[in-house]
Amino acid sequence: MNLVWQRRGRSLAGFWREYRRDRAGLVGLAVLVVFGGLALAAPLFISEADLSATNAPARPRQAPGADYWLGADGYGRSMVDVTIWGARISLAVGFLATFMSVAVGAVLGIVAGHFRGWAEAVVLRVTDWFLVLPTLVLATALASVLKPGTTTVVVAIGATAWPGTARLVRAQTLAVEGRPYIERARALGGGDGHVMGRHVLPNVMPLVLAQTTLCVAGAILAEATLAFLGLSDPTKVSWGTTLQLARQIGAVSAGNWWILLPPGLAIAVVSLAFTLCGRAIEGVLNPKLRVR
Incomplete structure (x- = not known):
């Protein structure tokens, strides 16, 4: 057991040694640590009462100033508080939806690559059907049928974003199944469950890990889009619902840029950070992708 943990420790140390050589990946990781830390610590310095529309301490649409650095939204809430608190919902939805989609895609990809035959044909045809239709359209249709809420957004994104992962995992499974130790495992009596x-x-887990970091960015963008369309819970503060409120009060035509800029910029920065981390992880796991 100690030998196993020593090997894992050496593997993690080697992974970190290669990862930190990618400066873009380090920048993305630092940004995610900052946003994640702010989201977790938000209840320590932001009161939920300040986020209530009835208890807002500032004037609606107040421009940025000394008292409110980023101004106030349509309800008079501080945009600093709204942006930091909104990270809790947006990041949570992004992670949960990604976990659901990657788990479904990984299971179906392994099943299709291992069993072949009719199982592979069924999975591939269903995957092709999902790939033909735009993911956002499917998610919007599913979210509009179900009751609006955060859970609905998670299910809508997770149930429609798995085909890409399934394709990648199936291809990797086919490559692994052709290796000699798989034949030895089967010759020694290993069943399907043991081999898989x-x-x-x-x-296939390294590929799944890299795919997860890349999918979180897409899930956050999808959450913001669905919330902007009014398919999320309007009582929950997220970056998407903040943009929806800005649209409802006509912030664009009124020139209230401070209501749009913080959540929009947060979505862009976090999505880019996840993409940078995902590319860096891909470079570590696949040396052919490393930029020299």
Whole structure:
């Protein structure tokens, strides 16, 4: 057991050694740490009472100034508080939806690559159907049928964003299944569950990890879009609902840029940070992708 943990420790140390060589990946990781820390610590310095529309301490649409650095929104809430608190919902939805989509895609990809035959044909045809239709359109249709809320947004994104992961995992599974130790495992009596769980899954997990970081950015953008369309819970403060409120009060035509800029910029920066981390992880796991 100690030997196993020592090997894992050396692997993690080697992973970090290669990762920190990517400056863009380090910048993305630093940005995510800052946003994640602010989201977790938000209840310590932001009161939910200040986020209530009835208890807002500032005047509606107040421009940035000494008292409110980023101004106030349509309800008179500080845009600093709204942006920081909105990170809690947006990041949570992004992670949960990504976990759901990656889990579904990984399972279906391994099943299609391992069993082949009719199982592969069914998975591939369903995957092709989802790939043909735009993910956002499917998510919007699903979210409009279900009751509006945060859970609905998570399910809508997770249930429609898995085909890309399924394709990648299937291709990796086919490559792993052709290796000699898989034949030895089967010759020694290893069943389908043993081969998939003990041999295929550990070898596709690095790909799944890289795909996860890349999918979170798309999930955050999808959450903001669905919330902007009014398909999320309007009582929950997120970056998407903040943009929706800005649209409802006509912030664009009124020139209230401070209501639009903080959540929009936060979405762009966090999405870019996840993309940079995902590319850096891909470079570590696949040396052919490293930029010299």
